[in-house]
Amino acid sequence: MSYLAVLVLAQFAALYPLLLWQMPEDTLPAGFARFNLGMTTVLLAMATVLAVAAGLTPVLMKLALLLAAITLVLQSLLWQQPARARRLLTPLMLVWGVTLWQPVLGAASIQAPLLSWIAITLGGLSLGAVMYAMILGHWYLNEAELPVRHLQRATAMLLIILLARLAWSVGILLLTETVVRQRLKPAYMLLGELDGIFLWIGLLPGLLGSVGVAWMARRTAAMQSTQSTTGLLYVALVLVAMSTLSFSGYLLLMDLPL
Numbered sequence: 001m002s003y004l005a006v007l008v009l010a011q012f013a014a015l016y017p018l019l020l021w022q023m024p025e026d027t028l029p030a031g032f033a034r035f036n037l038g039m040t041t042v043l044l045a046m047a048t049v050l051a052v053a054a055g056l057t058p059v060l061m062k063l064a065l066l067l068a069a070i071t072l073v074l075q076s077l078l079w080q081q082p083a084r085a086r087r088l089l090t091p092l093m094l095v096w097g098v099t100l101w102q103p104v105l106g107a108a109s110i111q112a113p114l115l116s117w118i119a120i121t122l123g124g125l126s127l128g129a130v131m132y133a134m135i136l137g138h139w140y141l142n143e144a145e146l147p148v149r150h151l152q153r154a155t156a157m158l159l160i161i162l163l164a165r166l167a168w169s170v171g172i173l174l175l176t177e178t179v180v181r182q183r184l185k186p187a188y189m190l191l192g193e194l195d196g197i198f199l200w201i202g203l204l205p206g207l208l209g210s211v212g213v214a215w216m217a218r219r220t221a222a223m224q225s226t227q228s229t230t231g232l233l234y235v236a237l238v239l240v241a242m243s244t245l246s247f248s249g250y251l252l253l254m255d256l257p258l
Contacts, residue, residue: 002050002051002053002054003054003104003107003108003252004245004248004249004252005047005050006047006050006051006054006056006100006101006104007101007104007120007248007251007252008127008244008245008248009043009044009046009047009050009100010044010047010097010098010100010101010104011097011101011120011121011123011124011127011244011248012043012124012127012128012131012244013039013040013041013043013044013047013093013097014040014044014093014094014096014097014098014100014101014124015094015097015121015124015125015128016036016039016040016093016124016128016131016132017036017037017040017086017089017090017093017094018090018094018125018128019125019128019129019132019154019157020033020036020037020086020090020132021086021090022132022150022153022154022157023150025083025086027146027147027150028082028083028086029139029142029143029146030080030082031142032135032136032139033082033083033085033086034079034082034085035135036132036135037075037082037085037086037089038075040093041071041072041075041089041093044068044071044093044096044097044100045068047097047100048061048064048065048068048096048100051064051100051103051104052064052065056100056103056104056107057103057106060099060100060102060103061099061103063099064096064099064100067092067095067096067099068096070092071089071092071093071096074088074089074092075089097124101120104252108251108252108253108255109255110251110255111255112255112257115172115176115257116251116257118168118257119168119172119247119251119257119258120248120251122161122164122165122168123165123243123244123247123248125161125165126161126162126165126210126240126243126244127240127241127244129154129157129158129161129162130158130210130214130233130236130237130240131237132154133151133154133155133157133158133217133229133233134230134233134234134236134237136150136151136154137151137226137227137229137230137233138230140226140227140230148221148224148226151221151226151229152218152221152222154221155214155217155218155221155229155233156218158214158217158218158236159211159214159215159218162207162210162211162214162240163211165207165243166207166208166211168258169202169203169207169247169258172187172256172257172258173187173188173190173191173258174186174187174188175187176256176257178190178254178255178256179254180193180195187256190254190256195254198246198249198250199246199250199258201242201243201246202242202243202245202246202247202250202258203243205239205242206239206240206242206243206244206246206247207243209239210236210239210240210243213232213233213235213236213239214236216232217229217232217233217236220232
């Protein structure tokens with residue numbers, strides 16, 4: 001369970017700052033940048049504590065602690081310069097996250113690291129994109145003059161990422177094999193087993209459901225209804241979180257990089 005928590009927190013928080021680059025520096029609200037960078041720092045710190053407690057690779061854990069200290073120092077020094085903080089902290093948090101999720105993959109004896117990294121990237125971007133869009137939708141309550149095109153762009157990006165993840169997951173199920181009842185079989189046959197119940201949850205409400213809600217959020221944002229869009233994004237957040245937890249579990253337990 002601790003490995004799953006580290007993996008989910010690390011993939012989300014490491015990739016989330018990349019999504020902040022959807023907004024140009026000249027329109028990036030200072031408070032918005034501070035809140036999001038602070039949130040990801042806290043989540044990566046939580047993942048680091050869990051990783052150290054789980055006894056993961058000591059050398060990488062020392063590196064993670066060093067990156068945590070550097071991040072906190074930069075956050076303090078650049079508190080009044082959020083645009084510059086975004087430039088410096090984005091690659092730093094990405095490296096910090098990798099130092100956390102890589103030993104988890106090693107401990108789980110993952111046999112296809114490249115496929116796993118792609119799955120982790122898509123999972124982190126999916127969860128990050130819906131969280132970014134949802135927080136941005138809320139920000140219009142604080143700054144009503146913020147151009148609505150930012151929310152429209154965020155919902156469009158969310159839909160693209162979710163469609164990419166859906167295509168990837170279906171491809172993995174159709175083209176790879178996994179152990180089903182102690183025998184190596186096509187991965188899609190897991191859907192007919194009791195062990196595949198959480199796979200159904202991740203696919204149907206988690207992915208297909210979130211794609212549908214994201215499409216509705218995109219259409220609602222096009223009508224410049226920020227509050228309705230934000231409400232839909234709350235639903236999408238729950239659905240995407242379900243798929244991320246489900247698929248991360250199958251990655252660690254069955255080496256299935258959905």
